[in-house]
Amino acid sequence: MPTLDKPSRGRMSRLGKPTANDVTSGMATGLFSIPEGMAYAAIGGFNPVAGLYAGIVPPILGSLFAPTVLMITTLTSAIALTSQSVLTDAGLDPRDGGAIAALTLLVGAIMAIMALLRMGVVMSFVSNAVMTGFSTGIALQIIVGVFKDATGYKPPGHNKLLQVWNWLAGVGHWQLSATLVAVATIAVWALARLVRPIAELALLVAMIVVSVAVALLHTDVETVGDIAHIPGVLPPLSMPDWGAIPHLFGGALAVAFVALAQAAGVAPSMPNPDGSRSNVNGDFAAQGIANIGGGLFSALPAGGSLSRTGVAAGVGAKTRWAGVISGVFLAVVVLVCGGLAEHIPMPVIGGLIIVVGAELIWGKIGDILLVLRTSRLSALAMVVTFAATTQLPLQQAIVLGGMLSLLLYCVQISRQGEVLALTPGADGTWRTADPPAELTSGQVTVVEYGGASFFAELSHLEDKLPAPSTDGNAVLVLVVRVVPEVPSSALIKQFRRYAARLQHGGDRLVLAGVQPRLARVLARTGLAAQLGDGGVVPADEHVFGAVKTAVSEGKAWIRANHAAAPGPDH
Numbered sequence: 001m002p003t004l005d006k007p008s009r010g011r012m013s014r015l016g017k018p019t020a021n022d023v024t025s026g027m028a029t030g031l032f033s034i035p036e037g038m039a040y041a042a043i044g045g046f047n048p049v050a051g052l053y054a055g056i057v058p059p060i061l062g063s064l065f066a067p068t069v070l071m072i073t074t075l076t077s078a079i080a081l082t083s084q085s086v087l088t089d090a091g092l093d094p095r096d097g098g099a100i101a102a103l104t105l106l107v108g109a110i111m112a113i114m115a116l117l118r119m120g121v122v123m124s125f126v127s128n129a130v131m132t133g134f135s136t137g138i139a140l141q142i143i144v145g146v147f148k149d150a151t152g153y154k155p156p157g158h159n160k161l162l163q164v165w166n167w168l169a170g171v172g173h174w175q176l177s178a179t180l181v182a183v184a185t186i187a188v189w190a191l192a193r194l195v196r197p198i199a200e201l202a203l204l205v206a207m208i209v210v211s212v213a214v215a216l217l218h219t220d221v222e223t224v225g226d227i228a229h230i231p232g233v234l235p236p237l238s239m240p241d242w243g244a245i246p247h248l249f250g251g252a253l254a255v256a257f258v259a260l261a262q263a264a265g266v267a268p269s270m271p272n273p274d275g276s277r278s279n280v281n282g283d284f285a286a287q288g289i290a291n292i293g294g295g296l297f298s299a300l301p302a303g304g305s306l307s308r309t310g311v312a313a314g315v316g317a318k319t320r321w322a323g324v325i326s327g328v329f330l331a332v333v334v335l336v337c338g339g340l341a342e343h344i345p346m347p348v349i350g351g352l353i354i355v356v357g358a359e360l361i362w363g364k365i366g367d368i369l370l371v372l373r374t375s376r377l378s379a380l381a382m383v384v385t386f387a388a389t390t391q392l393p394l395q396q397a398i399v400l401g402g403m404l405s406l407l408l409y410c411v412q413i414s415r416q417g418e419v420l421a422l423t424p425g426a427d428g429t430w431r432t433a434d435p436p437a438e439l440t441s442g443q444v445t446v447v448e449y450g451g452a453s454f455f456a457e458l459s460h461l462e463d464k465l466p467a468p469s470t471d472g473n474a475v476l477v478l479v480v481r482v483v484p485e486v487p488s489s490a491l492i493k494q495f496r497r498y499a500a501r502l503q504h505g506g507d508r509l510v511l512a513g514v515q516p517r518l519a520r521v522l523a524r525t526g527l528a529a530q531l532g533d534g535g536v537v538p539a540d541e542h543v544f545g546a547v548k549t550a551v552s553e554g555k556a557w558i559r560a561n562h563a564a565a566p567g568p569d570h
Contacts, residue, residue, distance in 0.1 A: 018321035025317035026325025028204040029072060030055065032311050033330050034341045035224045035349040037075050039149065041300060044080030045094045048228035050300045051075050052334065053235040056327045058302035062290035063323025067282035068267045069274070072308040072323050073290040075300050077145045078138070082258045082393070083301050086251030090244065098241030099248075100300060105240050106252035107301045108291025111260065111284050120280030127405045129378035130385045132367045134401055135265035135306070137389025139364070140164070142307045143357035149222070150182035150350030151175060159391035178221050178347040185210045185351030203314050203352055207344070214345045224349075225342030232338045234331055235297040259303025261401075263287060266304040269363060273318050310356040381408055419464040422446040422479065422547070430544060438467045439474035439507055442562070444554040446547060448479040461494055472506020473561050475554035479512050479547055492525050499530055508557060512537040512550035 018026075033055030041051025054075035062073025083103060084094050092099040114120075140160055147167050148154035152175030155166035185206050192202035214221060224230070260283075267278045287303055294302055312322045333341055371382045381404040388397040421435040423446070435447050445466060466476060478495075499509040514522065514536050522528040528536050534557070537550040 016319060016321075018325060019318050021316035021318050022321040023325055024201060024204065025312045025315040025322040027329045028201075028207070028315040029059075029308060029312045029317075029322065029326035030329035030333060031204075031207065031341070031344070032308065032349070032352075033059075033074060033326065034230070034333070035149075035227070035344055035346060036308070036353065038224065038227045039146075039346070039349070040075050040077045040080045042227055043077060043145070044084035044300075046080065046084065046100070046300060047095050049231065050097075050100060050298060051080070052230065052330075053297065054294060054299040054302050055308075056235055056299070056331045056334070057297045058290040058294040058299055058327070059308075059323045059330075060327035061293045062286050062302070062304075063320045063327075064286075065282070065289055066278075066286035066304075066320065066323075067272075067276075068263075068270070068278035068304070069272050069276070069320040070270045070309055070313055070317050070322065071263065071266045071283065071286075071304045072312055072326065073263075073287050074302050074305050074308050076259075076262060076303060076305045076307070077141065078262060079255060079259050079301050079303055082255050085393070086248065086255055090247040090251060092241075092244055092247070096241070097238050097298060099244050101238040101295050101298070102240035102242065102244045103248050103252055103255070104291050104295030104299060104301045106245055106248055107256050107259070108288045108293075108295055110252055110256040110288075111291060112288030114256070114260070115281050115285035115288060118281050120284055127378070127381065127408050128367065129371045129374075129382040129408065130401045130405045131265060131268065132364055132371055133382040133385030133387075134261065134389050134397070135269060136361055136364050136368065137386045137397070138262060138265060138306055139357045139360035140390055142360070143354050146350040146353040148350075149346040150178065150354060151347075152178035152222075161387075161390050175221075177219055178350075181210060181214055181219060181221050181345055181347035182351035182354070184213070185348045186355055189352065189355055201315055203311060203355070206352060207348055210348050210351075211344055214348070215343060219345075222346040223342060224344045224346065225339075226346070230334060230338035230342055232335060234335055235299065238296060238298040240295065255301050259287060259301065260284060262306065263304025266306055266309050269306060269360060270309050270313050306360055307353060307356050310360055311352075314356065314359065377408060377411060381405070418450045419461070420448050420450075422448055430547075435464060436466050439469040439476055439502075441469040441471040441473050442558055444475045444477060444551050444558065446477045446479065446551060465498060468502050468505030468507050473558055474502075474507045475510060475557060476502065476507065477510045477512050477547065477550040477554055480514060480518070492521070492527055496527055496530060499527070506561075508532075508535070508554070510535055510537060510550045510554055513539045513546040515539055 034052060037051035037055045038048035039051070041054070042048045058073045062071065063069075066073065087094045087099055087103060094100070137160075144160045144163050144167075147163070151167075153167065153170060153173040155163045155170055157163035157166050188209050189202045189206040192205040193199050198205055263283055264280065267283070272278060283304065290302055312326065368382070372379045385397070385401045385404060388400045392400070419435050420432045422430045423433060425431055436445060439445055447465065449461070468474070495509070495511070502509050509531060511522070511531065516538070519528070519536060519538060522536055534553045537546045537553070539546050
């Protein structure tokens with residue numbers, strides 16, 4: 001699980017050494033970045049070479065700094081489509097290098113600022129149900145995005161589920177050669193998975209074997225070279241169009257949210273192999289650094305990629321060096337033998353990306369079943385988020401998912417408010433029971449309130465508290481040691497009203513286990529003065545120490561009231 005802690009100190013000193021699996025995984029991921037990055041860029045209407053460059057500098061920087069060690073920071077289809085929409089809405093040309101650099105740098109700056117402000121807490125409010133639906137929807141998007149590469153047929157449809165249906169129904173439109181190459185790729189991958197020594201290298205084995213076979217058999221299928229020429233040069237330095245930044249700020253914020261939301265699904269899907277914990281703020285910062293660096297070297301905006309991370313993990317990545325090596329290796333390939341990489345068949349890439357997406361969905365089956373068995377509301381939130389991710393623009397799906405998470409949070413919080421009576425046992429322990437309907441005159445009743453002081457839960461709080469005694473002279477000790485140190489104004493208002501009811505009937509309310517900050521709030525709002533001397537008993541180091549003190553003071557108050565009461569002859 002990702003945490004919100006600051007990145008661990010000394011991470012750079014604990015990089016360690018790359019393993020053999022990291023080298024192999026990095027090389028495979030680098031090769032994947034050639035067709036996949038160029039294809040994603042082309043989908044968004046960008047120069048495909050810009051997508052290629054997104055696989056060099058961003059993965060290197062992102063992998064060096066990300067607490068989620070296997071996360072590959074690079075271009076994704078969702079980021080490409082969102083970026084294209086942002087630039088078009090701003091009246092800018094998606095193929096203008098200056099505009100792209102301005103957008104990428106701005107996205108990186110926003111991510112870095114969010115990390116500095118520790119806004120990773122926003123992601124902690126995204127429930128597991130919503131994240132499961134979102135991650136599964138993204139995995140389906142990954143698969144649907146390569147239907148054309150795998151079968152030569154791009155199905156129509158305004159949402160991904162409809163495209164899946166149309167793709168299956170339109171089997172007659174599939175190109176035979178492309179489909180056979182994709183099927184052969186999946187078959188070779190499956191066979192390689194059965195051979196233990198090369199099981200972790202199955203993706204790379206399938207790519208090489210089928211690519212060579214296609215070349216030897218002269219099979220007529222689309223190749224990387226058909227998308228664009230790969231220049232044999234390293235990414236050139238790019239200067240942003242500073243004048244475009246004011247027009248891109250709102251759109252850059254949307255791109256950043258899309259990228260960070262996608263990346264938030266990487267950590268749960270790809271936990272760190274060494275058992276260390278990732279943290280959201282650290283991942284925010286790493287992606288910000290990756291985009292700032294990539295923006296200066298002709299790259300499109302980048303974020304944590306589930307598909308590329310899946311490739312790295314599938315080939316056996318063990319440390320962050322896999323991502324670093326992928327960027328370095330891709331740079332070498334582009335510089336030395338870019339022309340050779342142009343011969344990789346696109347159906348091979350399509351088949352392997354289908355495998356990666358299917359594995360991501362399969363890995364979520366356990367979470368899906370868990371959510372379905374947990375509660376109907378969580379299951380509904382998961383299904384709605386999945387549907388939104390496959391049918392709406394991703395930035396809108398993110399907003400909807402966030403709203404659903406907030407709704408789930410509010411509902412759960414509103415159900416947590418609980419009132420229990422505490423009674424001392426003969427052995428000195430305290431036992432819980434249902435609170436009495438009414439206080440008993442001449443007695444001290446102890447009741448504990450546990451909740452978040454959330455306004456939605458308070459509507460039933462006073463109904464659960466005992467009514468004033470019939471003859472007065474009763475004390476209710478209300479234990480509030482689990483109440484937030486800064487409660488809601490609704491809770492203070494509730495306590496005021498209840499204290500007034502008790503006082504009107506000749507009874508008294510005492511708050512016990514009050515934390516220091518809560519005590520200051522009670523004083524500022526006048527509630528402490530309303531309760532009077534001894535009406536607020538601060539918490540101490542003993543769990544029930546404050547309760548015992550409050551009970552003793554309550555008994556003393558009852559005795560004093562009884563002694564002061566007029567006798568029968570008066």
